[in-house]
Amino acid sequence: MSKQLITIATEIRKGIVETVYRKQQGHLGGPLSVTDILTALYFHEMKVDPKNPGWEERDRFILSKGHSGIAQYVTLAKKGYFPEEELLTFDDLGTRLQAHPDMTKLPCLDFSTGSLGQGLSAGVGMAIAAKRLDKNFYTYVVIGDGESQEGQIWEAVNIAQKYNLDNLIGILDLNGLQQFGWTVSDEEQSEDKRVRRAPEQRALEKWQGFGWQTFEVDGHNFNQLLSALQSARTDKNGLPKMIIAHTVKGKGVSFMENQYEWHSKSPTNKEYEQAMDELNSILLSFKSKQRQNTSIEVKPS
């Protein structure tokens, strides 16, 4: 039985909003921005087995922008790694679901993050290890656009290219916002009502300049995401791959979209209800559309 990726992603978004609302703590903007990417990876692209999380041949995944951990937890729960009820322990003392992914607590995590800029390097290490050990797994790393300001990212980029890591696939969650960032001028504001931004305008030039193969996609369009992921996986040309995914921070909840304050903020009752209404109506409208055309399906795992 296959479910539509959009449905899954929307349900993940609901789980994110629900958890942060109930616990009254955690991040929202970044998790909602990266949801479709996680859905594409866990429900279509990656070779993983929820029943055997330690499987040596599994593809590896690192959420380098670790503050979006809640998005990964909901995704993992939906995929069947652990019961959804455990989500309600998020951020509690003693939980396996730490604010930032902690592999020592939750074994289905391939790496720990939380301090920005380190995950891509760990991915380089995994990709080198795969080559050294003749293993065919791929390593996927999601980084943020704000995170890309960390110099360590560019150290990793350089070494990945030097060692021809075509088994390393990065995804840049390019949502144009970070935690605080820079103010924008009045005319920039009018466009999408954002009042601050992470001024990354040269992502493509930078990654190409450093010798990576790049793909540019709408990070909320599964057709584009999946086809880029497939090319990235199959082009065994010695080049590490970066999928530059244009995304919207807070995606799916109108009043959170492109608003930097929603980086980490807990919804009030009213905000929670509006958010869930909006997400539910996406689900509904998608279900009616579904009857009309066929969309991308989830690979049976």
Added chain:
Amino acid sequence: MSKQLITIATEIRKGIVETVYRKQQGHLGGPLSVTDILTALYFHEMKVDPKNPGWEERDRFILSKGHSGIAQYVTLAKKGYFPEEELLTFDDLGTRLQAHPDMTKLPCLDFSTGSLGQGLSAGVGMAIAAKRLDKNFYTYVVIGDGESQEGQIWEAVNIAQKYNLDNLIGILDLNGLQQFGWTVSDEEQSEDKRVRRAPEQRALEKWQGFGWQTFEVDGHNFNQLLSALQSARTDKNGLPKMIIAHTVKGKGVSFMENQYEWHSKSPTNKEYEQAMDELNSILLSFKSKQRQNTSIEVKPS
């Protein structure tokens, strides 16, 4: 009275070899590689006054690849900042001429370096300060190609572009070697006999990708160096400038050129004599050429 830059540079090279030979310690490859750049800066481009090293309006200079400090010391001595005899205190306990430039010991240094990758950031700070204080000085920073592997460089590059620092001029000493680096294949070897290298092949793409204005020059050709420096200084277009200078590590001494072991090694008597012979014959041949054509002259300061 003006002296030819090539003559000055060759004399500086002699001073470098002499000092390292006499003290039997220090670096040679990097200092010889950067000598012409330092000569162009101190004897032509920069607005400085050896009699007033603390002059507030002076141009600032940072040797980010601080292990080449001896090259800067000899240059400063030749320029008249301190007596040449002091060079013989290089690396001694109590000296002002530390192995790596130390502004707290030698006041004519604008910044301290030695740990690679930090100097460009300090230059960004000086350039921002100049704008904030409405000062017209320029900030020049020399970095190494090996040094450019440090992620911090790319953090600085990003911020310089964001803050439109067109008063910041970088020079990349692109000599294709670092301390140890990577082995080269047999065919790569034949070209210039180097057995290892710093595999920077994308400098232009990287710097342009990050939004800097670039210039590419032969770092041992004064015509090219000076004209790039002049354009860099006069293009007030909001872009920080990077002069990518192709250089030869160990330049001027045949058996040191392109040989990674000469990164830091002290010459034997015989090697010292041969090196000085070679440098002297450059001086001689240049003096005879000088009679035939006019070359670039030193600006009276």
Added chain:
Amino acid sequence: MTTTIGKVESMRSVFGKKLAEITQSDSMVVTLDGDLGNSTRLATIEKEVPEAFYQMGIAEQNMICVAAGMASVGLQPWVCSFATFLTKRTYDQLVVSIDQTMANVKLCGAYSGLLTSNTGKTHHSLDDIGLMTMLPNMTVIAPGDANETRAAMEAMYNYNGPVYIRLTRAEDIPNFTTDQSFTIGQGKVLEEGTDVAIITTGSMTYQVIKAVKILKNKGLSLYVLHLPTLKPIDSEAIIKAAKQTNYVFTVEEHYIRGGLGSIVAELLSEEYPTTVIRIGVQNEYSECGKNESLLDKHGLTPEKISGRIISKVYN
């Protein structure tokens, strides 16, 4: 002197306001943010003195050296980020570009210790006292309340050289200091007694003040020394505290390896050997949790602190 407890002021909001004031009054002062201004309250400066606010993005290493470069031209930069990133992510830069050059840079470590708004072990800063006091030219300050933060910032502004200030995110600390001025290097005796000396710093002093109430009820005579400056350390005050009592306890929101307790043990071992018990975070990582749970887990609530002291003294 016995402590009088005043109103609760948020340390970070006072930090933002005081720094805006300083920045407004002196155009040589500039501020650098590591993309956390809305958390740390450095955002106040962007709002009130925008031309003195520089957003350096998520690139802490560069930020530190930019500040050093600015200082070399005569500016007085104040750099602010979470304590954990400000110190651990940039330690080589702090050494080489700030401390070795004696740059006039003020380093503000917000969200220090365990209380980082429930973000967990990657965000805890439990080693920054150790890190920063190993730097030969650094001055290290950890104020106990908002009032002292304000006074310490004025002193930092007037001091020429690198200073690190360690701030807490906790917002339930009432003012217990009243001094308008702050002398770098000077400890403050909050209680004079003869059985036990408690030496504290930063956010823990208020917990100790509460613990003292419990301990007095148990009939103990207490000497309380609050050390808002960790470097240079007030050796005289520490030795005096040790001499007047039978036991010395130190309390800090920091690892017991390398922090205040370590400094006190180093000093007293040389000058006046005596029992020093270090209360703080043991050799382990912490995790997510609300402020109260984390303090409790690590034995840093008034109840746990007093319990530890009692069990040692009456054992």
Added chain:
Amino acid sequence: MTTTIGKVESMRSVFGKKLAEITQSDSMVVTLDGDLGNSTRLATIEKEVPEAFYQMGIAEQNMICVAAGMASVGLQPWVCSFATFLTKRTYDQLVVSIDQTMANVKLCGAYSGLLTSNTGKTHHSLDDIGLMTMLPNMTVIAPGDANETRAAMEAMYNYNGPVYIRLTRAEDIPNFTTDQSFTIGQGKVLEEGTDVAIITTGSMTYQVIKAVKILKNKGLSLYVLHLPTLKPIDSEAIIKAAKQTNYVFTVEEHYIRGGLGSIVAELLSEEYPTTVIRIGVQNEYSECGKNESLLDKHGLTPEKISGRIISKVYN
């Protein structure tokens, strides 16, 4: 046990050879270089087991996390650079990617202390004991001679978890240990006496052995405890040393703030308060200079060490 002095072996050359041996015998072992292999002798592996050598360039932060990623897949990476860059430049990475994940990574800090081949203060590593012992899951080793380095490396190889080994560039230390095996966490009593205990580590133990000769001539009875492991610390051995003598001196090529002396003072202040005098680098930066001049400047030659002890004991 009285020390017998054997032949001089260079610690770095033994390091390169032993690591090449380990790498040859186990294909899960890989090595990572920070562009200093020809200095540190990691180059030996590139020559002898080229497929296990990864040049990571001048990018220490990435190198640390690459090693952590490799370890997560089952490799055992050995990372080597100058101690100062390996620790200070990467401290946040060491915390978050190595220590918090308990990665099976071996960190080799070459050219530690003052003796960095005359490169000056940016290259001195005088804080790495402090830095590395603050990490909850880290094991910290500082062998005293080449023989002990070899044995310690074998122990590191067999231990599952992060280990930091602090190596000296000094090449004039003869072997004074003879053990073929190394037990992590165990100190070695080199001399038993009753007046003064000297506790040492790493490169300084040999200087102390020489100082002991001078001190014996002055009629002092000495207890010498060599601690090649700094974490976990051999508390029992330290307490025993303190109990048998009247004074404890610690000697290390490190700042007296935060290092071995600090660990000893912390422990004894809690367990057995006694006089601890920390001999090491004071609160100041050093500079260029030949090995002998630097040791002399900082009071770390046998003459200076013994002089300091005598003036304290007979003052």
